Amino acid sequence: MLKVSGLSKYFGGVAAIDNLDLEVEKGDIRGIIGPNGAGKTTLFNVVCGVYRPSQGNVFLHGEPISKLSSSEVARRGLVRTFQRNAVFHDFTVLDNVIVGRHLRAKRSLLGEIFNPRAGAREDRQCALEILEWVGLSAQQDELAANLAHGFQRVLGVAVALATEPEILMLDEPVAGMNDTETANMCEVIGNIHAHGVTILLVEHDMKTVAGLCRNITVLDFGKKIAEGAPQEVLNNHAVIEAYLGTEDIVA
């Protein structure tokens, strides 16, 4: 479904991604892990159209998407969330998700001026369902800026979900969360996957990654160093070395 082929991204002389090949099948939950600076977020940015690749290509359903803008990529069903708490801070929780519905609800400027009610009800209904699903219904009228960190991140996922993506790319969804919030987010992600959305996950929390993902790809310095089921990958020597370094025997 999603294929990255010979991908490289240079920033000046630094290869943030170095000749990377990656393939994600429909229905997979794929974890992307690696130490800080490995190129995980850069990979997301290139796949989603925020950056152009320096070399190589990205294919979605067999079609090249590397020259598309991020909104075009999203329109094709590939949506990402951000490492930062990216929500519309001055909007209510409900309004945040309603903005997310825009992609799937087509109306014109003239239609909006003269008959806005028709579509607005539909958007609202759908947004309420999504909030119900992720567990944010109780806070629907709260300003996004006033939500606790954990809820803001769930809201970020809800907004992305409103676009009805085929593939959802989550950038460190449980960053900064306590155990309860993490468990809640994992449940939400599990539910989303159960509904047929393919998931790509960048995460540092190994418990989460091992628990959620069917397959894991490990990056280090922009290259792939391991790939496979969680049990193999997490016990792989090269992976452990990348994170913890080699043992130095001092004579």
Add this chain to the structure above:
Amino acid sequence: MLPFTVGLYNTEILILLLINLIMAQSYRLVTTAGDWSSSHVVLMGAGAYTAALLAKLLGWPFLITVPLAGVVAALCGLLIILPLLRTLGFGFFIATFALAEAIRLIWVKFHYPFGGARGMIGIPGVEIGPWDLSEMIPNYFLILTITVLLLWIMYRIDRSRIGKILKAIQLDAQLTESIGINVPYYRALAFATANFFAGIAGALLAYHQGAIDPKSFAAVPMLYLIIYVVVGGVRTYWGAIICVIVMTWILEMTRQLGPWRPFIAGAIVIFVLVVMPGGLEILITPIARGLRKVPGLGWLGAEPRRRDPVQNER
């Protein structure tokens, strides 16, 4: 507002106030998408010259020249924003100034057909069907009607889904782009639509005065426009409207102070920005709270949610 009771001089002031309302509210539409341009008054001029030339040289009627003036202004606006779709912030402000000046200088340099630095005179009066609406009072009602219509349309745009998208773009353009919304398209749409309204305002001004002075579309009027919107506040629809009314009133009250009036304007700006940095629209909340209690005015809406002060540092 009954112009019959306030005299011709004040009616003139009211007419200019109405035109300024269209300009300020349409400029707010531009800024709602997060773009602070400095080309807005020039697009007003584009509308003014279009209507004037079509009426004077071709004899076309008011009902055709005015909408066309809006369309021409919208197209000129597209010429300005299309190269600037990926330009933001201060760069956008300066670039729009440069492109707009290029347009304005065409009017100033070319004696034919724009009249050069002296502008145009002899613009025909307003004739709609059998009625001549060029006299002050009928003209006032004409402009009042058009202003109310345009302000209503802009209100509906603000409350629509598209208004919401523009605010979303202003809040977080990267996030908006990531959920499939074509941000450059909406920026251009907001810009062109706002310029359409500015063009109509320009046409109304041209017909009203019977003449065009290119200085009306230069840097100083643009500055006043920015003041109206900043001092009024961009967060709500009514901010700019309140500011135009308040400032026009204050400047009229102080007319005998003559050359000191720019100081007064400056003092107002500083006072408001220090005492109410969000703009005059902050005053709306207590007033609206009181008004909502009046039966029948519930449509003013619920109290807007506020950010919790402490958690703001995130």
